[in-house]
Amino acid sequence: xxxxxxxxxxxxxxxxxxxxxxxxxxxxxxxxxxxxxxxxxxxxxxxxxxxxxxxxxxxxxxxxxxxxxxxxxxxxxxxxxxxxxxxxxxxxxxxxxxxxxxxxxxxxxxxxxxxxxxxxxxxxxxxxxxxxxxxxxxxxxxxxxxxxxxxxxxxxxxxxxxxxxxxxxxxxxxxxxxxxxxxxxxxxxxxxxxxxxxxxxxxxxxxxxxxxxxxxxxxxxxxxxxxxxxxxxxxxxxxxxxxxxxx
Amino acid sequence: xxxxxxxxxxxxxxxxxxxxxxxxxxxxxxxxxxxxxxxxxxxxxxxxxxxxxxxxxxxxxxxxxxxxxxxxxxxxxxxxxxxxxxxxxxxxxxxxxxxxxxxxxxxxxxxxxxxxxxxxxxxxxxxxxxxxxxxxxxxxxxxxxxxxxxxxxxxxxxxxxxxxxxxxxxxxxxxxxxxxxxxxxxxxxxxxxxxxxxxxxxxxxxxxxxxxxxxxxxxxxxxxxxxxxxxxxxxxxxxxxxxxxxxxxxxxxxxxxxxxxxxxxxx
Numbered sequence: 065x066x067x068x069x070x071x072x073x074x075x076x077x078x079x080x081x082x083x084x085x086x087x088x089x090x091x092x093x094x095x096x097x098x099x100x101x102x103x104x105x106x107x108x109x110x111x112x113x114x115x116x117x118x119x120x121x122x123x124x125x126x127x128x129x130x131x132x133x134x135x136x137x138x139x140x141x142x143x144x145x146x147x148x149x150x151x152x153x154x155x156x157x158x159x160x161x162x163x164x165x166x167x168x169x170x171x172x173x174x175x176x177x178x179x180x181x182x183x184x185x186x187x188x189x190x191x192x193x194x195x196x197x198x199x200x201x202x203x204x205x206x207x208x209x210x211x212x213x214x215x216x217x218x219x220x221x222x223x224x225x226x227x228x229x230x231x232x233x234x235x236x237x238x239x240x241x242x243x244x245x246x247x248x249x250x251x252x253x254x255x256x257x258x259x260x261x262x263x264x265x266x267x268x269x270x271x272x273x274x275x276x277x278x279x280x281x282x283x284x285x286x287x288x289x290x291x292x293x294x295x296x297x298x299x300x301x302x303x304x305x306x307x308x309x310x311x
Numbered sequence: 312x313x314x315x316x317x318x319x320x321x322x323x324x325x326x327x328x329x330x331x332x333x334x335x336x337x338x339x340x341x342x343x344x345x346x347x348x349x350x351x352x353x354x355x356x357x358x359x360x361x362x363x364x365x366x367x368x369x370x371x372x373x374x375x376x377x378x379x380x381x382x383x384x385x386x387x388x389x390x391x392x393x394x395x396x397x398x399x400x401x402x403x404x405x406x407x408x409x410x411x412x413x414x415x416x417x418x419x420x421x422x423x424x425x426x427x428x429x430x431x432x433x434x435x436x437x438x439x440x441x442x443x444x445x446x447x448x449x450x451x452x453x454x455x456x457x458x459x460x461x462x463x464x465x466x467x468x469x470x471x472x473x474x475x476x477x478x479x480x481x482x483x484x485x486x487x488x489x490x491x492x493x494x495x496x497x498x499x500x501x502x503x504x505x506x507x508x509x510x511x512x513x514x515x516x517x518x519x520x521x522x523x524x525x526x527x528x529x530x531x532x533x534x535x536x537x538x539x540x541x542x543x544x545x546x547x548x549x550x551x552x553x554x555x556x557x558x559x560x561x562x563x564x565x566x567x568x569x570x571x572x573x574x575x576x577x578x
Binding site: 090156159160164167172173174177178256257258260264267268271272273274276 | 393394397398417418420421456459460461462464465468469475476477478479483486487490491492
């Protein structure tokens with residue numbers, strides 16, 4: 065394995081193509097950590113944003129005016145502000161207001177770190193879009209289907225979980241795919257608050273080695289592959305969920 | 312009418328750009344343009360920062376002004392940060408870079424660093440007094456703020472085991488340090504000394520021994536050797552006349568050993 069990595073050092077010496085994240089063990093470690101952080105951040109945010117979307121869309125159909133207003137307010141707030149501004153706002157404005165906790169190095173640090181804030185901010189950001197996406201799916205479910213369920217004595221939650229959502233889900237999957245792909249790409253913004261994800265680590269490496277071109281090409285390919293995997297998984301899921309004669 | 316003249320202006324300037332860079336040298340280009348674009352820091356007090364009115368001032372902008380005066384052109388300051396300064400120069404967004412850049416071999420491959428070096432500084436940390444840091448190894452396993460693009464991030468992480476938390480600019484790093492997200496901020500000692508004089512940072516100190524005292528290089532684009540020779544004479548002149556020492560005093564920095572030594576060397 066080491067010989068394989070050493071080959072890239074030779075490649076640099078002979079052709080000038082500098083890929084230190086392969087031949088330098090320290091840079092390799094950072095790049096791998098960055099990749100794993102990106103995957104971790106993406107998966108956690110994907111999960112929470114979908115949950116937020118499902119709950120939000122359900123609350124939007126609530127009988128209480130104020131519940132609907134609060135959900136709409138949340139959507140407007142998060143959909144109409146740039147995600148980078150939200151990240152800065154959470155990390156630097158809200159973060160400093162939180163109670164401080166004792167750290168293991170004897171200092172006082174804010175309760176939530178940059179990774180936690182990135183998860184919160186990006187989940188809510190993508191979640192706001194997901195609420196609207198799920199709503200579009202819910203509205204596509206025929207009223208008569210819901211009425212039939214009501215006639216059979218289903219409660220509101222039962223109708224939502226067993227009738228509306230499964231049908232709505234199939235309708236809104238393409239739009240959901242789009243938003244989730246966007247979410248994975250938006251995780252790169254977390255580098256502004258020093259979350260050590262892939263772009264952040266690549267930036268460190270190109271600063272040390274002045275190999276901007278190589279790192280840019282690598283980043284582009286890495287994200288292409290990462291998002292490609294997500295799209296492939298979502299597409300095959302979409303095919304599995306397909307009901308003959310519906311949607 | 313307006314649209315047509317705009318197109319005309321673009322065409323003319325495009326032709327001027329194409330012919331200008333192909334035929335004349337860098338100095339002639341700058342003189343023809345009537346303006347010298349210099350990349351300087353805008354967040355690095357007192358070497359280059361924004362005064363309350365928003366204009367960029369400091370030791371390096373003053374040096375840049377000297378160059379423009381010598382060329383007989385106006386000066387335009389372009390704020391740069393560590394992670395983009397060399398790219399700005401490569402892409403021709405600036406003619407000259409005086410941006411607290413440490414001179415090293417890797418960088419000399421990308422930009423034309425002018426000899427002799429005009430300044431020097433080392434690496435140290437700014438830390439709260441109650442953190443009681445004594446040695447560099449005290450940073451092991453602790454989060455340490457830094458600036459994206461600084462060369463000592465890697466060293467601090469690799470040799471002393473610190474977990475580097477690097478931000479885009481100094482303002483974010485100082486904010487993170489103050490809110491306790493990191494135990495220290497690793498940065499150039501020259502800037503830290505200035506920061507410890509800031510009343511807002513009275514609880515902070517520069518507790519460690521400065522390491523890696525390294526010279527700073529100002530740079531021009533690769534290939535512009537006539538401009539490089541011109542800048543080289545300029546730097547020698549600064550050292551000889553004591554201009555650097557004078558600017559240090561003007562901006563409230565104690566005279567550094569490097570500046571004093573260079574002043575003596577060129578007498």
